[in-house]
Amino acid sequence: MDRVYNFSAGPSCLPEEVLKECAAEMLNYNGTGQSVMEMSHRSAAYKPIITDAEAKVRKLMNVPDNYKILFLQGGGSTQFAMIPLNLGLKFKKAAYIRTGVWAKKAAAEAKKFITVDEIASSEDKGFSYIPRVEKVTGDYDYVYICFNNTIMGTHYEYIPDTGDIPLVADISSCILSEPLDVTKFGLLYAGAQKNLGPAGVTVVIIRDDLITETPLPGTPTMLTYKTHVDGESMYNTPPCYAIYVVGKVLGWIEKNGGAEGMGKRNHEKADYLYNYLDNSSFYHATAQKGSRSLMNVPFLTKYTGEEADAINKKFVKEAAAAGLANLGGHRLVGGMRASIYNAMTLEGVKKLVEFMEKFAKEN
Ligand SMILES: *Cc1c(COP(=O)(O)O)cnc(C)c1O
Numbered sequence: 051m052d053r054v055y056n057f058s059a060g061p062s063c064l065p066e067e068v069l070k071e072c073a074a075e076m077l078n079y080n081g082t083g084q085s086v087m088e089m090s091h092r093s094a095a096y097k098p099i100i101t102d103a104e105a106k107v108r109k110l111m112n113v114p115d116n117y118k119i120l121f122l123q124g125g126g127s128t129q130f131a132m133i134p135l136n137l138g139l140k141f142k143k144a145a146y147i148r149t150g151v152w153a154k155k156a157a158a159e160a161k162k163f164i165t166v167d168e169i170a171s172s173e174d175k176g177f178s179y180i181p182r183v184e185k186v187t188g189d190y191d192y193v194y195i196c197f198n199n200t201i202m203g204t205h206y207e208y209i210p211d212t213g214d215i216p217l218v219a220d221i222s223s224c225i226l227s228e229p230l231d232v233t234k235f236g237l238l239y240a241g242a243q244k245n246l247g248p249a250g251v252t253v254v255i256i257r258d259d260l261i262t263e264t265p266l267p268g269t270p271t272m273l274t275y276k277t278h279v280d281g282e283s284m285y286n287t288p289p290c291y292a293i294y295v296v297g298k299v300l301g302w303i304e305k306n307g308g309a310e311g312m313g314k315r316n317h318e319k320a321d322y323l324y325n326y327l328d329n330s331s332f333y334h335a336t337a338q339k340g341s342r343s344l345m346n347v348p349f350l351t352k353y354t355g356e357e358a359d360a361i362n363k364k365f366v367k368e369a370a371a372a373g374l375a376n377l378g379g380h381r382l383v384g385g386m387r388a389s390i391y392n393a394m395t396l397e398g399v400k401k402l403v404e405f406m407e408k409f410a411k412e413n
Contacts, residue, residue: 055398058376059389060244103297120254121283126241130159138164141189150177150199177202180341198224205343228313247296250289332410348387
């Protein structure tokens with residue numbers, strides 16, 4: 051079988067040239083006679099791989115010197131705990147905005163350690179929009195948002211003003227999808243498997259003043275940011291191979307115009323798809339205008355109830371047979387979802403729309 055157009059929400063498609071480079075270097079990386087998988091993370095051959103990946107994140111995201119960049123394990127989900135454990139120190143209280151599954155999970159985890167105030171929510175309309183939050187004030191150690199809601203397909207088109215309160219954002223499914231002003235945030239993090247590489251590594255960008263030696267009592271060593279800052283992401287064995295692939299993807303982003311280049315490419319793709327959905331009498335996008343993700347596009351057909359279940363299944367099956375893979379919606383929301391991360395091409399999106407037109411005519 052030829053390679054498919056892969057619309058998976060994560061792990062998701064990677065640039066083909068990156069995969070080819072990894073394949074070419076698999077048995078003998080850079081004349082070492084070893085695979086990157088086989089070498090010591092303390093070796094002279096590996097060291098430049100991680101320092102280069104870090105330098106590329108710093109350059110591509112314009113990360114100022116007063117922020118550290120970490121490569122951690124445990125996925126985005128471990129950050130749900132690390133954030134309150136390390137940041138919830140003075141007031142033992144944080145503000146969370148409820149915009150979907152990942153924001154809810156983060157808040158539920160934080161409640162194990164600190165007080166959580168849910169200051170806004172879009173649950174009233176099935177999380178189909180991003181609530182507008184004016185200036186946040188109060189005795190909060192931080193304000194937490196999920197910047198791109200992978201499952202609901204919504205995205206912040208503004209950055210909430212939190213004044214002196216550090217703003218924390220989960221950017222797992224939108225990192226480097228377009229330019230982002232890092233200085234507006236105290237902490238940013240992203241699991242790599244959506245837009246940056248394979249699963250197994252999480253990029254954390256943390257401002258120096260939020261790195262503490264004394265997190266909440268009982269915090270494990272591995273869940274303390276300071277541990278990984280001091281160890282330069284090598285306190286213990288890092289996810290070496292995943293970091294290597296992330297470095298390659300970052301190189302690919304650099305070659306393709308950096309964050310600006312990605313933004314242009316992603317707007318083109320998303321506009322093409324939303325424009326089709328908005329003008330269709332058969333399909334509709336579920337996320338409201340003004341809150342729509344560039345990366346994850348959930349959509350439904352005109353059918354409802356049991357008829358909808360059958361038509362959705364048929365869509366996903368026939369699309370897969372046509373080489374358009376992984377278009378099923380998240381198990382919690384159903385319908386369809388096209389994840390069109392950085393590595394997805396405009397050509398892939400056009401092929402999808404072509405298929406959607408044909409399917410609409412036949413059904
Ligand atoms: C996938 C995802 C997560 C969870 O990431 P894991 O690495 O599976 O723990 C968290 N937040 C968002 C926005 C995601 O898309």
